Amino acid sequence: DAEITQSPRHKITETGRQVTLACHQTWNHNNMFWYRQDLGHGLRLIHYSYGVQDTNKGEVSDGYSVSRSNTEDLPLTLESAASSQTSVYFCASSESGGFAAFFGQGTRLTVV
Amino acid sequence: GENVEQHPSTLSVQEGDSAVIKCTYSDSASNYFPWYKQELGKGPQLIIDIRSNVGEKKDQRIAVTLNKTAKHFSLHITETQPEDSAVYFCRMDSSYKLIFGSGTRLLVRP
Numbered sequence: 001d002a003e004i005t006q007s008p009r010h011k012i013t014e015t016g017r018q019v020t021l022a023c024h025q026t027w028n029h030n031n032m033f034w035y036r037q038d039l040g041h042g043l044r045l046i047h048y049s050y051g052v053q054d055t056n057k058g059e060v061s062d063g064y065s066v067s068r069s070n071t072e073d074l075p076l077t078l079e080s081a082a083s084s085q086t087s088v089y090f091c092a093s094s095e096s097g098g099f100a101a102f103f104g105q106g107t108r109l110t111v112v
Numbered sequence: 113g114e115n116v117e118q119h120p121s122t123l124s125v126q127e128g129d130s131a132v133i134k135c136t137y138s139d140s141a142s143n144y145f146p147w148y149k150q151e152l153g154k155g156p157q158l159i160i161d162i163r164s165n166v167g168e169k170k171d172q173r174i175a176v177t178l179n180k181t182a183k184h185f186s187l188h189i190t191e192t193q194p195e196d197s198a199v200y201f202c203r204m205d206s207s208y209k210l211i212f213g214s215g216t217r218l219l220v221r222p
Contacts (some may be wrong), residue, residue, distance in 0.1 A: 097208030103155030
């Protein structure tokens with residue numbers, strides 16, 4: 001069965017370190033998204049990609065970057081982790097706008 | 113800008129009662145309106161969706177209604193059960209970006 005997986009599920013890192021969260025999907029979807037979820041803020045869009053070599057900034061992109069070198073993967077990098085980036089991160093993929101999106105299980109990141 | 117407002121933020125109902133959650137959207141070009149359920153420690157999962165050429169869609173105890181003129185759509189859960197307790201999100205698409213509502217925490221009291 002097709003799926004979307006995130007790793008790691010939990011991560012503790014120190015302020016100032018570079019951190020990369022992995023997202024891998026086997027749906028062969030063109031569109032991939034990264035969200036962060038914080039209490040009281042719902043799902044906020046960080047970055048998104050419509051295909052290989054395409055990346056776009058979402059509403060809360062500062063301090064984050066993504067790259068899309070193939071269809072299956074969209075890693076999210078925190079260039080220099082800050083305590084404000086402590087959150088739960090979700091990756092999602094969809095065939096296109098107007099279609100169902102599928103989410104990974106989430107990565108809980110703590111920056112100390 | 114692109115926006116979808118979701119209400120209420122929390123909802124507590126007695127088991128067996130109905131629950132209704134409403135979303136109002138801004139992008140009149142949107143034509144696909146799904147609802148997601150998120151259980152504790154998991155990612156959101158699609159539970160029902162509707163397209164703009166349809167006014168209502170039902171799947172057992174859940175239904176979604178759409179009013180394109182007023183630009184709002186609602187999730188209806190009938191005969192609620194404790195396992196319906198979760199956070200529910202609506203979604204609209206704007207320029208292929210997936211924009212989610214702020215979420216409704218539903219608590220079903222036994």
